Structures are given as structure tokens and as C-alpha cells.
Amino acid sequence: MTRFVAGGLLFVTICFTVWFNTVLADTALRATGDLGVVIERGSGSLLIVDQSEHAAIGRVKGLGDLSHASVVFSPDQRFAFVFGRDGGLSKVDLLTQTIAARVLQAGNAIGGAISDDGALVAVSNYEPGGVRVFDAGTMEMVADISTGSKTIGLVDAPGRLFVFTLWDAGETWIADFSGDQPQITRIEGIGKNPYDALITADGRHYIAGLFGEDGLTALDLWQSPPIPKRILAGYGRGQEPLPVYKMPHLEGWALAGDRFVLPAVGHHEVLWVDARSLEEAGRTKTHGQPVFAVARPDGRQVWVNFAHPLNDTVQVIDTPSGEVIHTLQPGPAVLHMEFTSRGHEVWVSVRDAGRIDIYDTQNFEKLGEIAAETPSGIFFTARAHRTGL
Amino acid sequence: MPSALKIPMLAVLLLGSLPAAAVDLPPGRAAELERLVLQDCGSCHGLTLKGGLGPDIRAATLAGTPPASLAHIVLHGVPGTPMPPWHPLLSEAEAQWIAEFLLKGEAP
Numbered sequence: 346m347t348r349f350v351a352g353g354l355l356f357v358t359i360c361f362t363v364w365f366n367t368v369l370a371d372t373a374l375r376a377t378g379d380l381g382v383v384i385e386r387g388s389g390s391l392l393i394v395d396q397s398e399h400a401a402i403g404r405v406k407g408l409g410d411l412s413h414a415s416v417v418f419s420p421d422q423r424f425a426f427v428f429g430r431d432g433g434l435s436k437v438d439l440l441t442q443t444i445a446a447r448v449l450q451a452g453n454a455i456g457g458a459i460s461d462d463g464a465l466v467a468v469s470n471y472e473p474g475g476v477r478v479f480d481a482g483t484m485e486m487v488a489d490i491s492t493g494s495k496t497i498g499l500v501d502a503p504g505r506l507f508v509f510t511l512w513d514a515g516e517t518w519i520a521d522f523s524g525d526q527p528q529i530t531r532i533e534g535i536g537k538n539p540y541d542a543l544i545t546a547d548g549r550h551y552i553a554g555l556f557g558e559d560g561l562t563a564l565d566l567w568q569s570p571p572i573p574k575r576i577l578a579g580y581g582r583g584q585e586p587l588p589v590y591k592m593p594h595l596e597g598w599a600l601a602g603d604r605f606v607l608p609a610v611g612h613h614e615v616l617w618v619d620a621r622s623l624e625e626a627g628r629t630k631t632h633g634q635p636v637f638a639v640a641r642p643d644g645r646q647v648w649v650n651f652a653h654p655l656n657d658t659v660q661v662i663d664t665p666s667g668e669v670i671h672t673l674q675p676g677p678a679v680l681h682m683e684f685t686s687r688g689h690e691v692w693v694s695v696r697d698a699g700r701i702d703i704y705d706t707q708n709f710e711k712l713g714e715i716a717a718e719t720p721s722g723i724f725f726t727a728r729a730h731r732t733g734l
Numbered sequence: 735m736p737s738a739l740k741i742p743m744l745a746v747l748l749l750g751s752l753p754a755a756a757v758d759l760p761p762g763r764a765a766e767l768e769r770l771v772l773q774d775c776g777s778c779h780g781l782t783l784k785g786g787l788g789p790d791i792r793a794a795t796l797a798g799t800p801p802a803s804l805a806h807i808v809l810h811g812v813p814g815t816p817m818p819p820w821h822p823l824l825s826e827a828e829a830q831w832i833a834e835f836l837l838k839g840e841a842p
Contacts, residue, residue: 386773386781412773412781430780453785471786495787512787540787540816556816588811588818591777592787653774654823678773696773719773 377422377439380726381683383694383701386411387719391427393439396685396725399703399713403442409433415456415722418729419481420463428457434468436484446484450477458501461732465522467507469499476509476520488527490520498542498553500733502566510539510553517553517564534573535562543595544733554595556610563623576623577616586611587634591652594637606647608635615649617667629667632658637681641706642688650679659693671709675702686727694720757831767831778816787816793839804833
């Protein structure tokens, strides 16, 4: 009898162990390469999404004021660093779906970047103006670069560099963190009120858009020191600029063929730039003032969303012809678009409808939708492996 | 000063001190304007309106500013800055409503 009971107990124990390990394995072994996060700006939360499942898999709350928030990822694609408007820098663990660390590092911030080696996270601040740099592991501050100006367009560049631009002063600063102490190179003469900047995917050209004048300024980071080169100067000449109800963004300037595309400020058009000469290579009239003009990863299409009050629409431009080939109306307040890493889908946040819409980029069919609270930025973990994102 | 001018001036002063309920908007429009302030104005002024690229426009900061002045800024913008004129999109009554909404400080 005793032997029977003992045998039974052993059997139950083995069954339980097998079951428990299966459950554990299910939860412990999740890859993050097809995950992403969506900023829920109204509720200060982050929705974790699975690209393959077309579904939300969790929500992390308590991230503060997330208007205009942005995200970068650790090289292992496990952690999302969330830059909040209120100066909050949060490190979110996508696997445990918890906040691993959080610092309130300034009063008013506007985005950030992660160094090429993944060791440093930098935050761009309006108040106090400057850039603060943190150890990505411990989240301790390692450098405080005061600029005395609102700071915009912060990106990483190869060689453990951070590059950023001063809205008020019209300067670009390059902070070199390859040595013991950061070395700062200041470049003057960028132009009047640079509002955003980007770095090309190869990490070579840094281009700042100007709000205070028609044009942009390019820096070749392979030069030492880089000499500012004004490009597309006077692109709106002869036309009265329209009121700008939303600042355009310069991001994800994947090369579209041999050209870049970028939004014109105060005009209903996008501008094409020859990638080699940086000369204007054409324009495309659009539905409204573009906010994002983002090339699909292969460059064959450019998807454009628009400023208030025309922000219920998205247009698709065919790169070879430069013509609008499709117009979608996802719904009220389309704020952001994110492509899957090879471009087969695009995810679109429709803020006032409380939805993320998923489209097939080949035939423009809607593949699905995900409920989200006032969604704005969408960030897929593939960004972890791209310079400037 | 001719008395004909005094009456409109008085009217402006009175309007400036009237409570928000004085601005009559069609049903549902107030909720749309509130969303506009928090979400779209919030792009530059922050969702809590404490400032960003644009200045802090919380009630405590704006206290003492005549609503008519704020409504004027909303409608005509601030030349030389990114603050755009909203008159192509908003009526005077709507701008007045926004001015009073900001001064009441009911934004979260």
C-alpha cells in the first residue's frame, strides 16, 4: 500500500514537473525580434505589440507625459528606452513587461538616442537646454552637456558619437564619447531655427531641417570638422508659406532609390533630393502639409501623413515616377507609420479612433487593427540595429 | 473721446471678464476644442500644457492675461515664431472659448 501511494506521489510529482517546465518554457522563451511598442500618449502607457500575431501582448503603465515621446532599443532588443515629454527616461523590459528603471532627468525633453555600442543613452532636453547621457545598464548619468538652447535632432553616429542641434542658436554639436571624457565639436551656421534633423542610414550625412528659413543644412560627418552645406535653399520661393499646424518630422530617411524624400515646411508637397549631389531632384504635390514622409525599407514607396486638419489621410508615392499612387483614409488624426523590417506591412496609428491599423504595402489591403489608447509613435525592435533610430 | 467709441471699448472690457459659459458653441464642439487644445496644441505646448517648443500655457502662468489677448494670439499667431494663426480653422467665438478654457485651468 505504502509503495502504491509513494509510486502515485512520484507519478503526480513527475507530471507536475513536466507541466510546470512546459509552462515555464512557454513564458521564458519569447523572442523579441518581431515585437514593438506603441506610445499611448493620453494615458502615459506603452502598448507592447507582436508583429507576427497582429496583436497587443501587454501594456506598461506609469511612464508620465508621453506627448511627443519616442523610443530606442537595446542591441539585444529586450529593453525599450522611452523618452517622455516630462523629462522621464524609462527603461522598459519587453519580456517581463515591467519598468526596469526610470529617472526624471530634466523638466522638458524631446527625444533621445542610443550609442552604436548600446552602452549609452542620450536625451535631448528643452529645459534645461542640452543633452544628458546615461549608462544604459545602470541608468546613472555619465555626462551633462549644457547648450543654453532648446536641443533637437539628437541621433547616434558611428564611433560612439551623438550629434544634436540647437533650435535657438542654429548650431550642431558633435559629442564624441569614444574616450574617457566626451569631446565636443561645435559647428556654427546651421541656419535659423532648425526644428529636427536626421542621419542617413549609413551614418554619414546629418541633415537639419530649418523652420526659420526655406532650406536644410547637411553635414558630412566624414569631414573633420564638417562644413555646413545649405541644400534646397529657398525651396518655397515665390509661394506664400501656409500656417504650420504641426512641425514635420525628419526620420527614417531610407534611401528611396537614389533619392531622399523629405517634407516641405508650410507647403503641400514633398521634396526629392539627389543622394549624391544633395541637389533638389523634384517635388510631389500632396494632400496636405506632410508630417512624416517615410520610405518603405526597399525605397520603392514613400508613405506620407499630414498636419491638422488634413490628418485623416495617408498617401503613397511611387518612387520611380514620383507620383501619388494611392490615398487611404484610415481615420481621424493619423500620427505615425512604422514599416515591418522588410516592408511587407505598415502599421499606422490613428489617434482619435483609438486604433492601430495594419496594411499590406503591396496591395494596400487592411490586414487588421489593434485597439490602443490615443496611440502616437509606433516603434518596432528592428530599430535596435539601425543607425540613427 | 466721442461717446460712440466708449461703448465698444466697454463691451470689449465686459467680454473679457465674462465666464466661459458666455461663449455659446454648437453641441459637441466644446469637446472637440478641448481635444484640439490638449492633443494638437499639446504637440508644441505639451500634453499638460507646461511647454515644449512653445511656452508654458498653464492657467497659473497665464493668470492675469485678458482672454481677448489670448484669443487674438490663437487667431493670428505670433509672427516670427512657430505659433501659427488659427483663424483659417477656428472662429472668433471658438478662440474666445479656448482662451477661457486655458485661463480656467481645467486641463489635466
